[in-house]
Amino acid sequence: MYNSYLLGALGGLGLITILFLAFSYLGQRPGPKHKPVTQDDIEADFILDTIEDGVVLVSADGIIHLFNPAAAKITGWPPDEAVKLNFKAVLPLVDEKGQPLPEASHPFMQALSTGKSAHDSNAMLVTKNSRKVPVSIIVSPVMGPAGQPNGSVVGVLRDIAKDKEEEAQRSDFISTASHEMRTPLAAIEGYLALALNPKTAQINDSARNYLEKASNSTKHLGELFRDLLTSSKAEDGRLISYPAVVEIGEIIEQVAEAAKFPAQAKGLQLKYSVSADTSTNSGKTVRPLYYAYADVNRIREVFQNLVDNAIKYTNEGEVLVRLAGDSSVIQIQIQDSGVGIPPEDIPHLFQKFYRVDNSSTRSIGGTGLGLFICKKITELYNGRIWVESEFGKGSTFFINLPRLNAEQALQIQRQQASTISPMDRPI
Ligand SMILES: Nc1ncnc2c1ncn2[C@@H]1O[C@H](COP(=O)(O)OP(=O)(O)O)[C@@H](O)[C@H]1O
């Protein structure tokens, strides 16, 4: 989504062209002209005045030197007022909750301080009359004649309110459609199960063969609808989450236990281990308790997805599920001896619908939504997910989650118990 906004923002007019235009424009105005106006200058002027993207040129001291009409339309600041002001006054950004963005996260600030390009398409711009507009901003350093950054930066901004609205409508459509389709699908699954059950129907072997295939595909379709629904909810923050204190060891053990059967069916060994807790040094061999604050169903979904993938993308060898941690972090590792992931695919792996396309994965079915959902859920609980892999040898997926100590866990549990009204409590 974010990439499409970025690409959209640059659509039609390359950033290089804009840099060039901004540069010639700066040489031309404000202030007296030092050189005769050339055909190039006139064209630069014309393009900057007519393009729909806002173009803002800011010098090293943060002062705006160029503000084209589109920037004025987006921000509500007339160019002659904006020029000579600091960009912080003209382009204040807030996050989705309306909180001002930390100064260091402002893309203009980032580009000015690092000399490198910076972008943002999640923030909202506060206009001159205090309206909040979702914008995509790309800021790049301006290069001097020797190819070195000359200290100034140029930013391209685009109002993406319409794109965001369309994205929300699309996501709404997907979630309604997948929700609606699950009901007839459940009926088909139910009738197929009846047809396949010898107690309820007599069928011959070839019919059984066909119906089993139909039943497998129906299951697949059900998983696709479920993943589509979850991913569209994850995108617009509607994911159902009732976080509470959970013990990760217990959840991961259940997932590993349930995965033993499908692993064995493929001839794989599935092992589960909890490594010694480095934060407690009691000398006892009791299993450490790893408390986290998360919705048990959501977090189980993450582990399940990763263990399913490990089994799915491994033809021989083993799958190891490990749990470890220190005083502040819980780490879950899911390691396999499977097909591995080529290095060029790794940066894209957690994107929606991304699947590795090579001879070792092509025949394996899937939606490419599992890892996207895993990432969204992990981030919902302030965790981190990543992968290390060697193509052809195997992969290890890691999840870090913030760990609660026993005292914090108890405190949160008490607080939650006291917020449940007496009417809701079981008698
Ligand atoms: N354990 C793994 N080993 C190798 N490749 C993997 C593994 N897990 C995920 N992948 C790759 O990442 C892609 C995305 O995974 P995922 O989002 O779960 O989608 P799906 O499993 O439906 O294809 C997969 O298509 C596969 O190419």
Ligand SMILES: [Mg+2]
């Ligand atoms: Mg998967």
